[in-house]
Amino acid sequence: MRLIQCLNDDRLTVAMVVDEHEVQVVDGDEGVYGLAKRAIADGDSLTTVVEAALTETRLDYARLVEERRLLPPLTHPDPAHCLVTGTGLTHLGSADTRSAMHAAAMQPSDKVDESELTDSMRMFRMGVEAGKPSAGEVGPQPEWFYKGDGDCVVAPETEIPSPSFAQDAGEEPELAGLYVVGRDGQPWRVGYAIGNEFSDHVTERFNYLWLAHSKLRACSFGPELFVGELPANLEGTSRIVRDGRTLWEKPFLTGEGNMAHSLANLEHHHFKYRNFRRPGDVHVHFFGTATLSFADKIVVEPGDRYEIDLPALGRPLRNVLGSEDDFGYSAAKAL
Structure with a gap:
């Protein structure tokens, strides 16, 4: 459904x-x-x-x-009670993409000493080795980030704004899990949707400690909510369209069959925190990607359209890149 x-x-x-x-x-x-x-x-x-x-x-x-x-196919009446988060380095191949972004040559090989691996490679290898634990067991925690509350979500077919201080406006084609927390604090997965997690990869690449800053951007998911058992192998296409012509296009894979972590392990390491089990809240959780136009040196411009097509989840997610007015903020004022 x-x-x-x-x-x-x-x-x-x-x-x-x-x-x-x-x-x-x-x-x-x-x-x-x-x-x-x-x-x-x-x-x-x-x-x-x-x-x-x-x-x-x-x-x-x-x-x-x-x-x-x-x-968006799931919203909360009060956007402040919708939390948007995600995980990275979860997909097979995502470490190669991250390495290309950060110009690192190291590969997660068993022949490489643990002390010589970058933090990204070390985390990725932990997922490959133990990210799909048996039922009742817990695997290693993934990279985790916060994007914002429901106010950072834009509807399908609308503009996705990039702030004036942003250095990049890169798409991230992902699978998103959508959740509602019950009255007793039990999280319930409502379903899944196509997501464009949307990040500033230039900021992230400059210094990995700025990853948190790079994720505080708008995002979009939908237009359809997939309810039911998710196929293990999902094949899609991500593209950038400029002036009616395809500027860049690349296939991408998602679903557990293409991931280093099980969805259950990623969900556990999100909802294990009590403040993410607040009754009545909605959660939108992005599960990561291994495919970025930025890795192919594409610079997206205002007016370009992102198209993320994952046929098993319905109609493609489309958004046009827009711009956000300069807030003019300099510093807080004392009362």
């Missing part, structure tokens, strides 16, 4: 994707968030709740796209 959120008669509306042409409206308040809360409270699956709430109303999918009425 695949779901979207959209504006219909200026109202937040959930709809189930019928095909590429139509979506079927689901009755409910508070969007997917409200349906997820109902499923948790009733002890039902989200699929069961959605199927019971389907209406006869159908909407033109292409028209929703054209009129930019699509919304």
